[in-house]
Amino acid sequence: MPNALYTRLQATAQRLIAKYGQAGTVTRISEPDPVNxxxxxxxPYTATLVPMAYTAREIDGTEVLSGDMQIYISSVGLAIEPTVGDVITANGADYAIINGDPNKYDGITPVVFVVQARMSG
Structure with missing residues (x-):
């Protein structure tokens, strides 16, 4: 059973992302049929999200590269859980998810999806 605290945190995250974010898409690419x-x-799945550049202090040149984006995605109304391999369209560009955190503090309720994404090319 979901914890009421995390449900409230999810609603708060949704309000903030809706207020300060933008519409975008998370696109999942399914593999071809192995037989046929x-x-x-x-x-594509419509999402509300906030793309933010990493600060110079966070860019280490190995795990976080210059140009990577940290993208906060509202979990409310999103039919999938964004994962590595999905592509996010934001700011008019495509970003491939390379790392992510669903922020499921109770193991059930995704408060907000936070992903590290790199320009797709």
Whole structure:
């Protein structure tokens, strides 16, 4: 059973992201059928998100590179949990998720999705 505290935190995160964020998409690309083949199928999901550049202090040149974005994604109304391999469209650019944290403090309720994303190219 979800903890009421985390449900309230989720609602607070949703309000802040809606107020200061923007509309974007999280696109999941499914693999082709292993037997019949075919092309990968991209499935876009509408999301509300806040892309933020990492500070110079956070950029270490190995795990966090210059140009990486930290993207906060509202979990409310999002049909999937963003994961490595998904592509986020924000600020008119595509970013591949390379690391993420669903922030499920009770193991059930995703308060907010925080991902590290790198320019797709």
């Amino acid at each position: 083949g075919g092309d990968p199928v991209p499935t």
